[in-house]
Amino acid sequence: MKWRTSNGKTITIKKPGSGRAITAISVNGKENKGYLIPHDLFKNGGEVEIVTK
DSSP states (O other): OEEEOTTSOEEEEEOOSSOOSEEEEEETTEEESSSOOOTHHHHHOEEEEEEEO
């Protein structure tokens, strides 16, 4: 999914696979600890990948 913020930046959210149980989340290629996404992602744009099993 791609989403454009009010300041014109794009956030891409990917979830490869069909699993439902979240095993990891990465933000801009770096593993994210926990489930909260940094606010900078919404200001600067970027990519979130949700890994499931």
